Amino acid sequence: MNDRSHRTADAPGDTRAAVDQLAEATLAALRAPSVLNTQPWRWRLFGDTAELLVDRDRQLPALDPDGRLLLLSCGIALNHALTALRAGGYAGVVERLPDDRRPDLVARLHRGSRCAPDQRNYNAIYRRHTDRRPFADVLPPMADLDALRAAAVRHGVHLRVLTATELPSFADIATVADVVEHADRSLAADLKRWTTRTPEDQDGLPARTTTPPTERPVPARTFNRAQPPRLATGPGTDRGTAYTVLLTDQDExxxxxxxxxxxxxxxxxxxxxxxxxxxxxxxxxxxxxxxxLRNLLGEDAYPAIGLRIGVPVDPADAPPSPARRSGTDVLGLPGQS
Ligand SMILES: Cc1cc2nc3c(=O)[nH]c(=O)nc-3n(C[C@H](O)[C@H](O)[C@H](O)COP(=O)(O)O)c2cc1C
Incomplete structure (x- = not known):
């Protein structure tokens, strides 16, 4: 692409500043959640451009053969990086899947023009966790759900809250999928690989972040039948939890x-x-x-992922975070591949 209108760093000192800001954004993106904490991405910095690449060694061959959750996870890292850039007062410019001959090039991120710094979601990057414990009985406020729908629509995606009538069927679909994943040898092998990582690997899903089964509207997922989950469920019931599905207009x-x-x-x-x-x-x-799930929702759209959303029982009691890879592992500087 020859359009250089996104370029804001032409003087050498400014190029250096752009590299620093982009590198910082990619470091914030290390906190991004990913499927089974695979962290399936790499960044490469060239001047005032950060390239986001898929890391195929971290794809789940049986659970995710088409790379749906691989690209979805990369999209999360991309938006985390953009959020960090915006907190630093730069709008960020993104070219998404810019080269048909390089399908593993997910995006090119440029610093973009100056904008008013936006800190709100940036602070959340460091406070966000996957919380698998049952949530409180109270429903999330309607104004919050409206804000979440609006956040999804900004990306052309729909956040659909399941109705009470749909919920039992959704629970059945999740239950059967869980059984299938442990009955099928190759699916189970993917789960085993990413739930038995060593601390040195700095990735994967440890038992200390998963909860044992309890009575809830949608049963908790089983990650590894040989390893008992170690996170105490607490007093929540999930009776106020909103079960939602993100839907896309296309499946590509x-x-x-x-x-x-x-x-x-x-x-x-x-x-x-x-x-x-x-x-x-x-x-x-x-x-x-x-x-x-697509049949259940009866929409002319494709389910991308489910998300349970609730009011935490004790907001001060954050669940543990699994490890993240280091910046040097994920970030290639100029001259490195
Ligand atoms: C695409 C995707 C799929 C995920 N699927 C599940 C899931 O089915 N069940 C679950 O409990 N967590 C799921 N997670 C959460 C990840 O396991 C979690 O993000 C990762 O272990 C890092 O932990 P953190 O979110 O607490 O930082 C998923 C996350 C992503 C991004």
Missing amino acids: PRAWLAAGEALSDVWLTLTARGLAASPISEVVEVASARRA
Whole structure:
């Protein structure tokens, strides 16, 4: 692409500042949530451009053969980086999937023009967690749900709250998907790989972040049958929880990327508003479950991921965070591949 209108860094000192700000944004993106904490992305910096690339070694071959959740996770990292740039007073300019000959090039991110700094969602990057414990009995306020719908729409994605009538069928779809994932050897192998990582790997999903089964409207997912979950569920019941699904108009890579950007925006917005969430992705990982969910919703749209959203029982009691890779692992500087 020859359009250089996004360029704001032409003097050498300014180029250096642009690199610093982009590097900082990519470091904030290390906090991004990803499927099974695979963190399936890499960044490369060239002048005032940060390239976001898929890391294929971190794709889930059986659970995610088409790369839906891979691109969705990359979309989350992209929106986290943009959020960090905006907090620093730069608008950010993104070219999404800019080169058909390089499908692993997810995006080019440029610093863009100056804008009013926006700190709200930036602070949420460091406060956000996946909270798998049951939430309080109270419903999330309607004004918050409206704000979350608006956050999704900014990315061309719809956030659909399931009705009480739909919820039992949604629970059935999640339950069957969970059983299928452990009955199928290759699906179970993906789960095993990412739930048995060592501390040195700095990735994957440890048992200390997962909760044992309790009575709730939608059962908690089983990640590893051989490892008992270690996070105490607490007194919540999930009776006030909003079960939502992010929907896209298409079922192709650009839509999966947009769904990730929307999920990042929704999750940071809800965190900033004092709510908590955890994704439900088994319902889209198993093809038959994905079809059943689409039928249940009866929409001319495609389910990208489920998300349970609720009021935390004790806002001061954050759940533990799994490890993240280091910046040097994820960020290639000029001259490095
Ligand atoms: C695409 C995607 C799918 C996910 N699927 C699930 C899921 O089905 N169940 C769940 O409990 N957490 C799910 N998660 C949450 C991740 O496991 C979590 O983000 C990761 O372990 C990092 O932890 P953190 O979010 O607390 O930083 C998903 C996250 C993403 C981005």
